[in-house]
Amino acid sequence: xxxxxxxxxxxxxxxxxxxxxxxxxxxxxxxxxxxxxxxxxxxxxxxxxxxxxxxxxxxxxxxxxxxxxxxxxxxxxxxxxxxxxxxxxxxxxxxxxxxxxxxxxxx
Amino acid sequence: xxxxxxxxxxxxxxxxxxxxxxxxxxxxxxxxxxxxxxxxxxxxxxxxxxxxxxxxxxxxxxxxxxxxxxxxxxxxxxxxxxxxxxxxxxxxxxxxxxxxxxxxxxxxxxxxxxxxxxxxx
Numbered sequence: 499x500x501x502x503x504x505x506x507x508x509x510x511x512x513x514x515x516x517x518x519x520x521x522x523x524x525x526x527x528x529x530x531x532x533x534x535x536x537x538x539x540x541x542x543x544x545x546x547x548x549x550x551x552x553x554x555x556x557x558x559x560x561x562x563x564x565x566x567x568x569x570x571x572x573x574x575x576x577x578x579x580x581x582x583x584x585x586x587x588x589x590x591x592x593x594x595x596x597x598x599x600x601x602x603x604x605x
Numbered sequence: 606x607x608x609x610x611x612x613x614x615x616x617x618x619x620x621x622x623x624x625x626x627x628x629x630x631x632x633x634x635x636x637x638x639x640x641x642x643x644x645x646x647x648x649x650x651x652x653x654x655x656x657x658x659x660x661x662x663x664x665x666x667x668x669x670x671x672x673x674x675x676x677x678x679x680x681x682x683x684x685x686x687x688x689x690x691x692x693x694x695x696x697x698x699x700x701x702x703x704x705x706x707x708x709x710x711x712x713x714x715x716x717x718x719x720x721x722x723x724x725x726x
Contacts, residue, residue, distance in 0.1 A: 589711065
């Protein structure tokens with residue numbers, strides 16, 4: 499099974515900060531990686547697919563990069579609406595796995 | 606508008622069974638892989654199962670293999686999850702999920718509202 503490890507688990511930041519979240523895969527997944535945002539009590543929202551493709555309607559301050567085993571999600575200028583938990587997910591095979599999540603908190 | 610509406614959650618004793626349903630609308634159901642994803646209270650997301658458009662391929666996370674069965678009825682635009690031999694660790698909100706593109710397994714674009722399954726005596 500492919501394991502996904504996110505870091506950090508929690509991140510404290512201020513509005514306007516540049517924020518980076520890392521996701522590592524236990525084996526190469528090419529670019530088959532997605533990023534989601536989840537707010538309390540809500541279903542997740544797809545932000546990025548295929549490592550760096552921005553989902554329609556998602557603000558351009560979100561970007562993704564990486565391939566193989568190391569990936570990053572960057573928020574260029576953190577906005578009040580961005581305080582949430584973020585998950586990476588690999589879909590290299592039909593057996594999906596999610597990272598454990600990164601909670602972005604207000605500093 | 607794409608809609609996924611789950612039902613069937615509730616309280617069940619350890620060892621019991623439950624069948625979740627997901628009613629899909631607003632898209633050609635038979636063209637998409639479908640999935641179940643769960644989230645235990647206060648925990649992260651966990652993929653549970655995937656099913657191909659025609660039901661010919663099914664994939665499960667190891668922790669539910671042999672206990673859960675994913676199925677679909679394309680004539681009724683419905684997805685199901687039969688859960689047997691339930692354990693306390695199966696307690697979670699279960700989401701019905703659809704990928705972003707047709708005819709391939711792809712990241713989840715649409716989610717249902719979730720249905721809570723609680724396994725407790």
